Amino acid sequence: MSGGGNDVALRSGAVARAVIYAVLIVFAVYYLLPLFVMLVNSVKPLEEIRSGNMLALPEVFTFAPWVQAWSKAQIGVEPTGLSPYFVNSLVMVIPAVALSTFLGALNGYVLTKWQFRGHRIVFGLMLFSCFIPFQIVLIPMARILGMLGIAGTTWGLVLVHVVYGLGFTTLFFRNYYDAFPSELIRAATIDGAGFFRIFRRILLPSSGPIIVVTVIWQFTNVWNDFLFGASFADFDSQPMTVALNNLVSSSTGVKEYNVHFAGAILAALPTLVVYVVSGRYFVRGLMAGAVKG
Amino acid sequence: MAFLEIRDLHKSFGEVDVLKGIDIAIEEGGFLVLVGPSGCGKSTLLNSIAGLETVTSGEIRIAGRAVNDLHPSQRDIAMVFQSYALYPNMNVAENIAFGLEMRGVAKAEREAAVARVAEMLQIGPLLKRRPGQLSGGQRQRVAMGRALVRDPQVFLFDEPLSNLDAKLRVDMRTEIKKLHQTLATTIVYVTHDQIEAMTLATQIAVLKDGILQQVGTPDQVYSNPANIFVADFMGSPTMNLMPASLQQANGTTSVQIGAVSLPVSEPSEALRSHAGRDIVFGVRPEDVTDLSSADRSARFVETLECGIDVVEPTGADKFVVTRLGEKEVTARVRSSERIAPGDRVPLAFNMDKVHFFDPRTEMRIN
Amino acid sequence: MSNRLRDAAQDLLPKLVLSPSFVLILIFVYGFIVFTGYLSFTDSRMLPSFDLVGFANYFKLFSLRHWSTALSNLAIFGILYIVICTVIGLGLAILLDQKIRGEGVLRPIFLYPMALSFIVTGTAWKWFLDPGIGLENVMHLWGWESFEFRWIKDRDMAIYTIVIAAVWQSSGFVMAMFLAGLRGIDNEILKAAQIDGASAWKLYRRIVIPMLRPAFLSAFVVLAHLAIKAYDLVIALTNGGPGRATEVPATFMYSYTFTRNQMGVGASSAVIMLIMIASIIIPYLYSELREKRT
Numbered sequence: 001m002s003g004g005g006n007d008v009a010l011r012s013g014a015v016a017r018a019v020i021y022a023v024l025i026v027f028a029v030y031y032l033l034p035l036f037v038m039l040v041n042s043v044k045p046l047e048e049i050r051s052g053n054m055l056a057l058p059e060v061f062t063f064a065p066w067v068q069a070w071s072k073a074q075i076g077v078e079p080t081g082l083s084p085y086f087v088n089s090l091v092m093v094i095p096a097v098a099l100s101t102f103l104g105a106l107n108g109y110v111l112t113k114w115q116f117r118g119h120r121i122v123f124g125l126m127l128f129s130c131f132i133p134f135q136i137v138l139i140p141m142a143r144i145l146g147m148l149g150i151a152g153t154t155w156g157l158v159l160v161h162v163v164y165g166l167g168f169t170t171l172f173f174r175n176y177y178d179a180f181p182s183e184l185i186r187a188a189t190i191d192g193a194g195f196f197r198i199f200r201r202i203l204l205p206s207s208g209p210i211i212v213v214t215v216i217w218q219f220t221n222v223w224n225d226f227l228f229g230a231s232f233a234d235f236d237s238q239p240m241t242v243a244l245n246n247l248v249s250s251s252t253g254v255k256e257y258n259v260h261f262a263g264a265i266l267a268a269l270p271t272l273v274v275y276v277v278s279g280r281y282f283v284r285g286l287m288a289g290a291v292k293g
Numbered sequence: 294m295a296f297l298e299i300r301d302l303h304k305s306f307g308e309v310d311v312l313k314g315i316d317i318a319i320e321e322g323g324f325l326v327l328v329g330p331s332g333c334g335k336s337t338l339l340n341s342i343a344g345l346e347t348v349t350s351g352e353i354r355i356a357g358r359a360v361n362d363l364h365p366s367q368r369d370i371a372m373v374f375q376s377y378a379l380y381p382n383m384n385v386a387e388n389i390a391f392g393l394e395m396r397g398v399a400k401a402e403r404e405a406a407v408a409r410v411a412e413m414l415q416i417g418p419l420l421k422r423r424p425g426q427l428s429g430g431q432r433q434r435v436a437m438g439r440a441l442v443r444d445p446q447v448f449l450f451d452e453p454l455s456n457l458d459a460k461l462r463v464d465m466r467t468e469i470k471k472l473h474q475t476l477a478t479t480i481v482y483v484t485h486d487q488i489e490a491m492t493l494a495t496q497i498a499v500l501k502d503g504i505l506q507q508v509g510t511p512d513q514v515y516s517n518p519a520n521i522f523v524a525d526f527m528g529s530p531t532m533n534l535m536p537a538s539l540q541q542a543n544g545t546t547s548v549q550i551g552a553v554s555l556p557v558s559e560p561s562e563a564l565r566s567h568a569g570r571d572i573v574f575g576v577r578p579e580d581v582t583d584l585s586s587a588d589r590s591a592r593f594v595e596t597l598e599c600g601i602d603v604v605e606p607t608g609a610d611k612f613v614v615t616r617l618g619e620k621e622v623t624a625r626v627r628s629s630e631r632i633a634p635g636d637r638v639p640l641a642f643n644m645d646k647v648h649f650f651d652p653r654t655e656m657r658i659n
Numbered sequence: 660m661s662n663r664l665r666d667a668a669q670d671l672l673p674k675l676v677l678s679p680s681f682v683l684i685l686i687f688v689y690g691f692i693v694f695t696g697y698l699s700f701t702d703s704r705m706l707p708s709f710d711l712v713g714f715a716n717y718f719k720l721f722s723l724r725h726w727s728t729a730l731s732n733l734a735i736f737g738i739l740y741i742v743i744c745t746v747i748g749l750g751l752a753i754l755l756d757q758k759i760r761g762e763g764v765l766r767p768i769f770l771y772p773m774a775l776s777f778i779v780t781g782t783a784w785k786w787f788l789d790p791g792i793g794l795e796n797v798m799h800l801w802g803w804e805s806f807e808f809r810w811i812k813d814r815d816m817a818i819y820t821i822v823i824a825a826v827w828q829s830s831g832f833v834m835a836m837f838l839a840g841l842r843g844i845d846n847e848i849l850k851a852a853q854i855d856g857a858s859a860w861k862l863y864r865r866i867v868i869p870m871l872r873p874a875f876l877s878a879f880v881v882l883a884h885l886a887i888k889a890y891d892l893v894i895a896l897t898n899g900g901p902g903r904a905t906e907v908p909a910t911f912m913y914s915y916t917f918t919r920n921q922m923g924v925g926a927s928s929a930v931i932m933l934i935m936i937a938s939i940i941i942p943y944l945y946s947e948l949r950e951k952r953t
Binding site: 017020021023024027028030031032033034035037038041049050052053054055103106107109110111114116120122123124125126127128129131132133134135136137138139140141143144162163164166167170194195196220223224226227230231241244245248249257260261263264265267268271272274275276279282283287 | 669672673674676677679680681683684685687688689690691692694695698707747750751754755757759765767768769770771772774775776777778779780781782783784785786787791792793794796797800801827831835836839884887888890891894895898908909912913916917922925926928929930932933936937940941944948
């Protein structure tokens with residue numbers, strides 16, 4: 001992705017280039033517009049949104065909507081704001097990402113460097129699990145979580161996200177380790193290192209980039225999940241996305257657009273920060289997830 | 294008794310037989326080179342000796358001990374890989390010491406061993422660097438260091454020079470030869486480069502399609518190739534090989550190539566029995582020369598007037614391409630010879646060093 | 660790496676390490692699919708029941724107006740989403756590949772929506788498209804009094820607002836896929852084509868775009884399966900409304916199973932969704948994994 005452009009570009013005149021830049025800028029505006037709308041209107045008083053222009057900069061600048069969204073808005077029974085749900089999401093995301101990444105690394109290692117009869121079928125079955133419509137597992141999952149006694153808990157959501165993240169994490173590590181020279185494994189075998197030692201001493205120290213990609217991918221997916229959160233969480237374990245949706249679509253009272261926008265930005269902030277800080281790895285993850293096999 | 298012994302070794306991957314009954318033995322301190330075109334099974338054979346591949350049947354013995362059922366790390370071997378296989382996350386010293394560490398050798402002892410090897414290979418200044426910071430030649434040395442430090446019974450080399458540029462390859466070849474002369478450890482070395490095989494080996498084993506074609510000293514393999522494949526594979530430029538027929542008249546045996554006839558000196562019983570039949574005639578370029586370069590110790594030299602098609606100077610010599618029957622023949626002449634394409638010049642054929650093969654079995658006729 | 664010389668324990672170890680993940684997948688994915696499949700043939704309502712009723716749920720499903728709405732919405736949404744994302748993605752990728760100054764700034768702008776939750780995207784577009792405060796109001800304030808844009812409140816047009824928001828979220832990602840494909844094309848082929856006298860237009864139409872076939876295929880598979888799974892965005896943007904006008908299979912399944920207490924019908928709709936996705940994904944995965952083999 002980061003490589004320079006083709007040596008051969010369209011040989012085009014100044015007019016053509018101006019058109020190209022114009023089109024690109026128009027699209028940049030299209031992509032930035034919703035973010036701009038959210039930002040600008042999250043610092044306006046409600047009255048100014050209702051009577052004013054959504055695309056205009058604020059005349060009166062206020063942080064009140066942010067405070068409201070974070071710690072005061074009525075979402076559940078109590079007017080707590082989004083903050084407890086933000087914490088719920090964090091508490092759910094961290095173990096889910098760590099576990100699924102760890103298991104994916106081990107799976108990828110086995111599926112490339114210790115292949116056995118049928119390894120392709122095992123991988124194929126795991127890979128297909130990335131694509132299933134989750135509606136197909138909702139009913140039995142609700143029952144199993146109940147049977148395990150973790151229905152409605154954060155741990156229940158962690159389990160769900162680990163299971164349905166395994167396909168992707170395994171895919172990432174498998175593709176990465178596939179390109180890892182097998183001669184290194186042979187050399188280490190002759191040197192006397194066993195299964196775990198080869199993993200810990202030879203592969204893991206070289207896995208930095210793919211760990212970053214996997215963690216970002218999993219973090220984004222788990223943080224942004226709505227379906228599982230809406231299906232399996234109780235009031236006290238609801239993740240951020242569910243809380244935001246409740247805030248925005250609650251039909252009672254006045255629609256506080258400015259609070260909704262502030263809440264939406266709060267919900268988007270962690271993944272946006274990850275994207276800004278490590279966009280390169282984020283894109284690599286997207287590509288790895290799109291180009292299978 | 295042989296130090297490394299391979300008996301009736303078979304290896305199949307599913308339906309495909311990669312090694313079809315290999316028998317090789319080499320004495321202690323020997324340098325065995327496995328050579329052959331890609332896909333001939335030489336690397337599989339080496340990996341089988343290392344224990345990195347399971348053999349289908351047959352036996353491998355090192356120093357009298359059957360090692361078939363031993364883990365690679367217990368066979369007392371060390372290996373240098375084509376890609377060098379240096380651990381990218383460890384520095385040079387750690388790479389070299391890793392095998393010792395896995396065997397539980399104490400730290401002080403490991404450091405001493407690394408220092409000794411670094412001294413031997415002159416890589417002392419590199420010890421703290423990572424493999425990524427090294428040149429190809431330096432990586433090669435480190436890979437050898439990793440093998441040397443273990444002081445194994447057998448060294449295994451898997452095309453170790455194929456990733457180096459031409460000049461470095463020649464230097465490292467000399468270095469490996471020196472190392473072998475100093476350490477006198479048994480070596481098995483895989484290459485597809487017949488010049489490497491000739492220069493390094495005490496024994497050459499030529500493989501093709503999983504079958505051993507010939508084992509012998511470099512001189513045996515070069516001077517008495519067992520079949521057409523070996524004759525063609527060893528030597529550069531390659532041996533001139535052409536269809537011919539063997540004639541017998543008035544008590545002399547001669548070989549008929551197109552319109553040209555060359556008398557054969559002291560034909561053997563086996564050769565005479567082919568009289569009147571088609572054969573394949575072979576002669577190396579260095580045995581077809583200008584008259585003044587002809588081997589003075591040769592007893593039978595035949596001179597033929599030949600038209601020259603192509604002249605290829607190499608500096609030390611000139612190779613000229615002429616025509617015998619319908620086949621091109623390469624001859625080696627002095628570089629001072631003034632020959633141009635289109636000339637007709639007399640060329641001397643050293644009939645002591647010609648080869649005959651049975652076109653049906655492709656085997657040498659002695 | 661096979662080696663009979665390893666201890667028996669060492670031999671088992673890799674499989675042992677893989678087995679927890681594999682067992683989890685077997686139970687939680689394939690076991691659950693079987694379970695849901697079974698439920699779709701039972702008379703389950705609020706709670707799962709195990710009394711078989713044959714294909715009754717499927718007959719009922721396809722007689723429901725909500726389900727046919729969901730299917731036709733999916734068709735409209737899916738086709739427009741895939742086509743528009745592909746066109747925009749390919750177009751932007753080709754334009755960005757013209758040695759553009761500021762590519763490093765533009766690319767992340769095109770791509771960042773992919774990092775957002777659909778709930779966030781839905782919230783932003785919901786209010787931006789709201790006639791009362793959003794785009795329509797802005798145009799009126801700017802003096803275009805007759806401007807009218809109230810698709811989100813319109814039963815017939817609301818599905819297209821979902822397309823707008825979904826394209827906004829995903830087209831940058833498709834652009835990245837095509838850009839990677841473009842950058843992967845051997846420069847010498849392009850030089851050869853230029854020496855052969857291909858114009859810029861011909862160069863792209865005859866050489867470049869055909870060579871992007873794998874990128875087209877990947878983009879199609881990713882977009883198609885996202886379209887079938889679309890749930891969050893619909894919930895956040897229209898919540899299936901106005902009325903049930905923007906019902907899609909995913910929202911249908913959820914409401915029939917969990918709020919309308921018709922679990923058997925819900926399960927059968929989930930099975931249909933799985934069949935739709937599998938018919939796209941399985942051939943794709945099969946060919947991808949096979950290619951690896953040779």
